[in-house]
Amino acid sequence: MDLLGRIADDLELGLNDDVRTLVRQAIDARLSASTILNDGLLAGMAVVGRRFKAHEIFLPDVLLAARAMHAGLELLEPFLASEDVRPRGTVILGTVAGDQHDIGKTLVGIMLRGAGYEVVDLGIDVDPETFVDAALEHRASIIGLSALLTTTMPAMGVVVRHVKERQLAGKIQTLVGGAPVTREFALEIGADAYAYDAASAVETVEALMDSRRC
């Protein structure tokens, strides 16, 4: 098996030390950073994403793979910068105002990074204005909103309204998710998309990005 295939396979198994070693070998072999990224690391994460969605593997496996992805990416980043390799897109993420739950949106961020997106994680208890300001600052086209409480879900609607009031609808799309959030709720508040879980969040972001390219 070639070096890139081994990177992808070891990443899938979560073998971060091995992935780091293989990425170093690939760099030394003068493979381009974009090739190592796309045909090694991202290829491996794509398989992980597919298998997770098919319930062949589970969240612990995904998290180990994501750690291995990061181990490889850390080595690769300076070379990606010099080759001017850009991420597939930028997504702003955060938990809405009044809500301190962290882990859901953190998992979405991990999955999105694994799929090649740049993620700006604003953390928890984030004001509506901060989401929109961050999207403008980082030229992000998608804001991902998380809420874990029925009492904080309405804050998602406030962010969606802010995007519209600032004449940014269409330029910035909103994606909502979290345990109590439903597709119906997303429609009701006028969000652009709803994601049931971290895996579907990646697919939804990809669909939103594709819709912008059409």
Place this chain on the structure above:
Amino acid sequence: MRECLELAPDAIEVDQASVVQRLGSSRTNCENGLFQESFTAAQGFLAATARPRCVVQTVDLATFAGLYDGEGSNDRDTPLEVILERSEALALFVLTLGQTITDTIRRLFSEHDYLVAALLDGMASLVAESLVESLETRFGRHIAECDGKSTTPAVLAYSPGYCGWHVSGQRALFSVLKPNEIGVSLGAGCMMRPLKSVSGVLVAGEPEIHDFDPGYSCCSGCDTLECRARIARVTGPVCAKREVAWICSDG
């Protein structure tokens, strides 16, 4: 009675299957030892960083009824209103695992040690729930001792934010209990800081008082069924039958 308790470290136990289930998994495919290694690491962080403490204060029904009304945002009908009418004793409580464990979870995520972070997060939630159960037991024993009875009453905890009790009820609860003594405060959205904290009221009485039909308005938006398992814990098979009937009738 008002007590601040440091809970025993030996109460901090977690079983692997429950933690994995908490992560939304029935199992992990990891056969290379990495999962076990991460689980052991998370257990180590749990033991090193969880500092469980709680404050408990008994309260009479009239005082609690005022607290329960809070800011007038509860659902019109709630199961707890009915349960309270038949209760024998009540105690307010706030329990926390402390700030260090939350900081550790965030640090592990930021250092890309995702699985250890997620396992520690799941373990912390399970431990907090388990410690509330131990408070229930402790309060039940306390009531039995006070009343000179050989049998302990059935005690369950109810929390703001659940079963029609509006989360703003935290403010009234905190105004009486003042849990700053154990390092817990309220944020703007009535969320507790540190995050791994639980608050509510311990309700003691005959087992049957905790049993209710899930036909309240709050029940229609609830898909966890967690109350059924909790009720079954104190009422036994009577409730279990009802749970099956309810699930079946729901399709």
